[in-house]
Amino acid sequence: MSQEQQSEAREIALTALRRVRDEQLTSASRLSEHETREILSYLANGDTSDSWYGLLTHELDLAPAKNAAPDWQISDFEGREGFEVLVVGAGLSGIAAAYRLNQAEISFTQIETSHTLGGTWWKNHYPGVRLDTPTFGYSFSFAQRTDWPHQFAEGHEVREYLESVAERGNMTDSIEFNTALVSAIWDEKLNLWHATTRDADGSEQVRDFNAIITGVGQLDHPFIPEYPGQDTFAGVQMHSQEWQHDVSLAGKKVAVIGTGASAYQIAPAIVDDVEKLAVFQRSAPWMLPAPTYHNETSEAFRWLCRKVPYYGQWFRLWMTLLGIEGRIHTVTAEPDWEGAPLSVSPTNEKVRQEIIGMLRDQLNGDEELLERMTPSYPPGAKRMLRDNGVWSKTITAPQTSLVSTGISHFTPSGIVTLDGEEVELDVIIYATGFRPSDYLDPIQITGRGGVEIHDYWDGDARAFAGITVPGFPNLYMLMGPNTGGVVAGGLYFMVERAVEYALKSFKLMFETQTQAIDVTPQALDQFIADIDAENNRMAWGQPYVKTWYKNAKGRVSQVWPFPITDYWTITEQVNPEDYEFLR
Incomplete structure (x- = not known):
């Protein structure tokens, strides 16, 4: 905005605040369709397309048809009362599925391997754990x-939020905890799934379901690299997701292996307690400036949320709006760009230089350390961390050493690097991430023709819209392949849309009086072709880039590369031409 426009906006806002005070306004009426369209068109810079308007309406708490609640219940369809769904998982995906199924009054059974709900947000309780995305973009549209x-x-704030949503939705008591899905076999004669579950004492049970919705997550299976002599180390070893709180780090010699998101949170949280901290870096991370990363929400902001009806909800909508296209323009590769492999475009190079400049300032001009902490790949090719200066402060602390030579082997007393130096240690922390490409492991899912889903994928997980897989009718994945938003979008939005797509599939089955639907190979092939073509235009898709976004086949199987308006469009309706109907 121009200075004149900003002044006008402030005057309008002040007038509104006076009205809230003088009229003692404590609530807001639901908007009319006309008001909704007028406001959202303004926020979208005049874009009135169905995708922008539909997406923003989905996230606007005051919209006349907010949050995509189904406009039907299963009782509207004769003879479908016995339709039963299995929901696997009780993390944020499982909670979203349960909420929508309850709205449609569809009967379901929900199982959870762990003893409690919350998924990754109860499993990850290491020191410093928190979001690396702004909080207001990390919540359900319906809560x-x-x-x-x-x-x-x-981390505990997110976990408590999920627990409160489940409790307020009366979901908690019906969840079967300590119960895992072992296998599921599709019965081609009966058109249903025979699911084998296992409880905590090891006993198994086979139950039949018309459909299965999996919400088992992507970042659930810890990855620990293998090194010679690993089992000889006499001290403590732990993965970030398996933190041992009974192990004191005070006065200890500690290694953090890895420099990704969890390491970036753990190292600053423990550096002041340990005697020595060795950070083993395979590749340096890019860090986005986020000066308020550890800050509380301001008193003024909290006051506005308390006093101005729906202020917080409007702020959340604004965060959603900013994330629709996000930073896609900064990571889109320019063909034959002369700055490769360090950057992929003029804009990407500008980002690179600005971040290097800020890092140089944080390191007080230490060029040797700056060189070691500057990534050798383009910004955005891997997940970018949030930078408020604590990482540089941790690395430059007198008790910290940044070890950028590789690991040769372990000894009973520590780690020996490739250049022969031994680092003596008491505790080794693996901040080495997860196996994100191993979708649905270790569950065995056998579809039509006796084909097991992992054999079908052969190391390259693929699903239409990240949700459905040919040959596996009535199987719906949440947080499936190619649904990760790394520079645009939001996790909750992608999960909610996948759930809503599943319910639209159910409705289509009920309307057509069919028992199941199976996405066609042609629909999947076209979807994958479009996804691959766009991912190949991005920083993470360049052939010289190694990133966990790529699977063992070298294909980017984790990331959604488009604005999330495109995901809105593809999940807005179930196209009958994309599916085979089974009666």
Whole structure:
């Protein structure tokens, strides 16, 4: 905005605040369709397309048809009362599925391998764990919270939010905890799934379901690299997701292996307690400036959320709007760009230089350390961390050493690097991430023709819209392949849309009086071709880039490369031409 426009906006806002005070307004009426379209068109810079308007309406708490609640119940369809769904998982995906199924009054059974709900947010309880995305973009459209304590929520705050949503939705008591899905076999005669579940004491049970919705997550299976002599180390070893709180780090010699998101949170949280901290770096991370990363929400912001009706919900909508296209323009590769392999375009190079400049300032001009901490790949090719200076402060602390030579082997007393130096240690922390390409492991899912889903994928997980797989009728994946938003979008939006797509599939089955639907190979092939072509235009898709976004086949199987308006469009309706109907 120009200075004149900003002044006008402030005057309008002040007038509104006076009205809230003088008229003691404590609530807001639902908007009319005309008001909704007028406001959202303004926010979208005049874009009135169905995708922009539909997406923003989905996230607007005051819209006349908010949050995509189904406009039908299963009782509307004669003879479908016995339709039963299995929901696998009780993390944020499982909660979203249960919420929507309850709205449609569809009977379902929900199982959870762990003893409690929350998924990754109860499993990850290491020191410093928190969001690396702004808090207000990390919540359900149907359960919008406005009293977040931190601008980037701490881990326990997210877990408590999920618990409160489940409790308020009366979901908790019906979840079968300590129960895992072992296998599922599709019965081609009966058109249903025979699912084998296993409880905590090892006993198994076979139950039949018309459909299965999996919400088992992507970042659930810890990855620990293998090194010679690993089992000889006499100290403590732990993965970030398996933190041992009974192990004191005070006065200890500690290694953190890895420099990704969890390492970036753990190392600053423990550096002041340990005697020595060795950070083993295979590749340096790019860090986005986020000066308020550890800050609480401001008192002024909390006051506005308390006093101005729906202020927090409007702020959440604004965060959603900013994320629709996000930073896609900064990571789109320019063909034959002369700056490769360090950057992929003029814009990407500008980002690179600005970040290097800020890092140089943080390191007080230490060029040797700057060189070691500067990534050798383009910004955005891997997940970018949030930078408020604590990482540089940790690395330059007198008790810290940055080890950028590779690991040769372990000894009983520590780690020996490739250049022969031994680092003596008491505790080794693996901040080495997960196996994100191993979708649905270790579950065995056998579809039509006796084909097991992992054999079908052969190391390259593929699903239409990240949701459905040919040969596996009535199987719906949440957080499936190619649904990760790394520079645009939001996790909750992608999960909710996948759930809503599943319910639209159910409705289509009920309307057509069919028992199941199976996405066609042609529909999947076209979807994958479009996804691959766009991912190949991005920083992470360049042939010289190694990133966990790629699977063992070298294909980018994790990332959604388009604006999320495109995902809105593809999940807005179930195209009958994309499916085979089974009666």
